[in-house]
Amino acid sequence: MAVVDTPPIVTARRDLADSYTLARYLETGGYQGLRKALTLHPEAVAAEVDAASLLGRGGAGFPAGRKWSMLRKSPISYLVVNGDESEPATFKDHYLVERDPHQLVEGVVIAAYALQVTQAFIFLRGEFALGLERVQQAVNEAYEHGALGRNIFGSGFSVDLVVHPGAGAYICGEETALLEALEGKRGFPRIKPPYFPAVTGLYGEPTVVNNVETMSNLPWIVLNGGAAFAALGGGRSTGTRMFALSGRVNRPGVYEIEMVKNTFRDLIFDDRLGGGVPDGHELRAFIPGGVSAPWFGPEHLDMVLGQDEVGAAGSMLGSGSIVVMDDTTCVVRAAWRITKFFSRESCGQCTPCREGSGWVERILYRLEHGGGRTEDVDVLLDLCDNISPGLNWPPQQTTICVLGPSIPSSITSAISRFRDDFYAHVQHGSCPHE
Amino acid sequence: MTHFRSDIRQRAEELVSLYPRRRSAMLPLLHLAQEQDGYLTDAGMAEVAELTGTTPAEVRGTAAFYDMFHLEPVGRYVVGVCTNIACLLAGGEDLLEHARRTLGCEVGHTSADGLFTLEETECLADCNIAPAVQVNHRYVRATTPEELDRLVEDLRAGRRDHDIPPHGTLIRVRRSGGLRVGTAELAEERAQARAARAAREAAATEAS
Numbered sequence: 001m002a003v004v005d006t007p008p009i010v011t012a013r014r015d016l017a018d019s020y021t022l023a024r025y026l027e028t029g030g031y032q033g034l035r036k037a038l039t040l041h042p043e044a045v046a047a048e049v050d051a052a053s054l055l056g057r058g059g060a061g062f063p064a065g066r067k068w069s070m071l072r073k074s075p076i077s078y079l080v081v082n083g084d085e086s087e088p089a090t091f092k093d094h095y096l097v098e099r100d101p102h103q104l105v106e107g108v109v110i111a112a113y114a115l116q117v118t119q120a121f122i123f124l125r126g127e128f129a130l131g132l133e134r135v136q137q138a139v140n141e142a143y144e145h146g147a148l149g150r151n152i153f154g155s156g157f158s159v160d161l162v163v164h165p166g167a168g169a170y171i172c173g174e175e176t177a178l179l180e181a182l183e184g185k186r187g188f189p190r191i192k193p194p195y196f197p198a199v200t201g202l203y204g205e206p207t208v209v210n211n212v213e214t215m216s217n218l219p220w221i222v223l224n225g226g227a228a229f230a231a232l233g234g235g236r237s238t239g240t241r242m243f244a245l246s247g248r249v250n251r252p253g254v255y256e257i258e259m260v261k262n263t264f265r266d267l268i269f270d271d272r273l274g275g276g277v278p279d280g281h282e283l284r285a286f287i288p289g290g291v292s293a294p295w296f297g298p299e300h301l302d303m304v305l306g307q308d309e310v311g312a313a314g315s316m317l318g319s320g321s322i323v324v325m326d327d328t329t330c331v332v333r334a335a336w337r338i339t340k341f342f343s344r345e346s347c348g349q350c351t352p353c354r355e356g357s358g359w360v361e362r363i364l365y366r367l368e369h370g371g372g373r374t375e376d377v378d379v380l381l382d383l384c385d386n387i388s389p390g391l392n393w394p395p396q397q398t399t400i401c402v403l404g405p406s407i408p409s410s411i412t413s414a415i416s417r418f419r420d421d422f423y424a425h426v427q428h429g430s431c432p433h434e
Numbered sequence: 435m436t437h438f439r440s441d442i443r444q445r446a447e448e449l450v451s452l453y454p455r456r457r458s459a460m461l462p463l464l465h466l467a468q469e470q471d472g473y474l475t476d477a478g479m480a481e482v483a484e485l486t487g488t489t490p491a492e493v494r495g496t497a498a499f500y501d502m503f504h505l506e507p508v509g510r511y512v513v514g515v516c517t518n519i520a521c522l523l524a525g526g527e528d529l530l531e532h533a534r535r536t537l538g539c540e541v542g543h544t545s546a547d548g549l550f551t552l553e554e555t556e557c558l559a560d561c562n563i564a565p566a567v568q569v570n571h572r573y574v575r576a577t578t579p580e581e582l583d584r585l586v587e588d589l590r591a592g593r594r595d596h597d598i599p600p601h602g603t604l605i606r607v608r609r610s611g612g613l614r615v616g617t618a619e620l621a622e623e624r625a626q627a628r629a630a631r632a633a634r635e636a637a638a639t640e641a642s
Contacts, residue, residue: 143611
C-alpha cells in the first residue's frame with residue numbers, strides 16, 4: 001500500500017497558483033528558515049544538514065553534508081547551484097524553479113551562510129526560459145526584501161547571487177563541465193583528479209556545487225531540524241524525494257513521496273500516483289533513475305525506492321526519474337533513441353564516447369529502420385564492452401566523465417532482457433511494430 | 435560606435451560587472467547578441483569578444499558548442515519538438531512529422547516565409563506533458579496535431595506575441611538588485627569571513 005500521506009517538503013506549495021510570488025511565499029512560512037539560520041553559528045547550520053543525511057538530489061547521491069564538511073578545513077570561495085537538469089525524463093528541477101523559486105533562493109542563502117560564501121551562482125538550463133525569469137524575479141524580490149545582498153536581515157552576513165543561463169548542452173550537468181561553462185568556455189568536463197570542485201572549482205578555487213532540489217530542502221531542514229528530516233525515509237535514504245514519472249503511465253508527473261516507504265509498484269500503479277499502465281497494457285520494463293541507468297523488469301516492481309536498494313540490484317535511483325515501457329513499446333527503438341541522445345550530446349573529448357556512441361547508434365538505427373544483421377547484437381555488446389570494459393554496474397570508466405560509460409546501459413539492458421526482439425528486427429528487415 | 439544597440443550594450447556591461455572574471459559573462463552575452471540579431475552575427479560575436487576579453491575565434495568556438503546558439507539566421511519562431519524517450523513513448527516522432535508538414539520545412543530548416551525553424555530536440559524536462567514542444571524556449575503544451583495546428587495559426591496571426599517573444603529573447607526580467615560592487619570589495623569581505631572562521635576554529639580547538 002502506497003504511503004502518500006507524508007506532508008511534502010519541497011512541493012508544499014503545489015496547490016497554490018501563485019506559489020512563485022514573494023507575497024505567497026511569505027504567507028506560507030517563507031524565509032523563516034533563513035531567519036533561524038542567521039541566529040545560529042554557520043557550523044551549527046551545516047551540522048543540521050549533516051544530521052539530516054540529505055543525499056544530493058542531482059544524480060550521484062553524494063551526502064550534501066559530507067560535501068560541505070570536506071571543505072570546512074579550507075575556506076570556500078563559491079557556491080554554485082546545478083540547475084542544468086537535462087537527464088532525459090527528469091523534470092523535477094523544472095518544477096521547482098518555476099513553481100517555487102523563492103524556496104530555492106532561500107536554500108541558496110542558507111547554504112552560503114553555512115559555508116560563509118559571499119558569491120553564489122544558480123546555473124539554470126537555458127531552455128528554462130520561464131524558470132530563468134521566475135528565479136531572476138525571485139532574486140530581485142529577495143534583494144528588495146533584505147533576504148539577499150548586503151547585511152541580510154540585519155545579521156551582518158552578505159552574499160551576492162547571480163542567475164546564469166546555460167545554452168543547451170546535456171554535458172553541462174556534469175559539475176566540472178558546468179564550471180567550465182560558467183567560466184565562459186565550451187562545456188568540457190575536467191580531467192580528474194582533482195575529483196571534487198571542493199578542491200579545484202570555479203577559477204581554480206574551492207567551490208561547492210549542489211543540485212536545485214538539494215538546495216530547496218534546506219529551508220525545511222533548518223526550520224524543523226535535521227533529525228526531523230532523518231526520521232523520514234530509512235537507511236541512508238532519508239527524507240522525501242521528488243520522483244518524476246513518465247512514459248506509459250496514466251498519470252505522469254512529479255510525485256514527492258517519502259523515501260524507502262514506497263515501491264516502484266506503488267509509484268507506477270497506485271491510483272493516487274502513476275495510476276497504472278494505460279488500457280490495461282502490460283509493463284515490460286522501466287528505467288529506475290534516468291536514461292543512464294540500467295533498466296529494471298517486472299521482477300523489480302516490489303523493490304522500495306531507496307538509493308542503496310536500487311544500487312544493490314545493479315542500477316541507480318540517479319536523478320529520480322522513472323520511465324515505464326509496456327507491451328506497445330519497441331525496446332529496440334527505445335534503446336536507439338536513448339543512444340542517439342548520448343551520441344548527440346557527447347562533448348567529443350574522449351574517443352570511446354565520441355566514436356563509440358555514434359557507432360552503436362548507427363547499428364541500432366539499421367536494426368530499427370532496415371538493414372540489421374544477426375551479428376549486430378554481438379557487435380553491439382562488443383562495442384559497449386569497449387566503451388565500458390566488463391559491462392558492470394557501476395560502470396568501469398574509460399573516459400573523463402560518466403557520460404561515456406552510461407551509453408551501454410540501455411543497450412545491454414534491452415539486449416539482455418529482449419534479445420529475441422533484436423532478432424525479430426533482423427528477420428523482419430526492420431521494426432516489426434511499424 | 436558599437437554593434438549592440440545602446441540598451442543592449444548597457445545590459446551587456448551590467449552582465450559583465452556581475453562576474454569575478456569577464457569571460458564568465460560569455461553565455462549570457464551570447465544570448466543577448468541573439469536577442470538583438472535573432473542569431474549570432476560576426477559583428478555581434480566580435481562585440482562579445484571585446485566585452486569578455488577574448489578573441490572572436492574563441493567566442494565562435496565557444497558558441498558552436500551550444501545548441502541554443504545559432505550561427506546562421508533562423509525563423510522568428512524556433513519550434514522544438516522532443517522525441518527523446520518519454521516523448522517517443524507518447525508519439526513525439528509523429529508530432530514532429532506533423533510539424534514538418536504544417537510548417538512546410540524540414541527538420542533543421544526554416545520555412546520559406548522566414549517565420550519558422552523546426553528542430554528535433556533532446557529532452558526538454560517536461561515529460562508529463564508529452565510530447566513536449568517549445569517555441570523560442572517557451573513551453574506551449576501542444577501535444578496533439580490539432581493543438582499544434584492551432585498554435586501555428588496563433589503564431590502566424592501574432593496572437594502569442596505576449597508570451598512568446600521573437601527568437602533570441604530569453605530572459606525578459608532584468609536584474610534589479612544586488613551587490614553592485616567591485617570584486618575587490620567582495621574579496622575583502624571574504625577575507626574577513628575567513629579570518630573570523632579561523633578565529634572560531636582556533637577557539638574551538640582550544641576549547642577541546
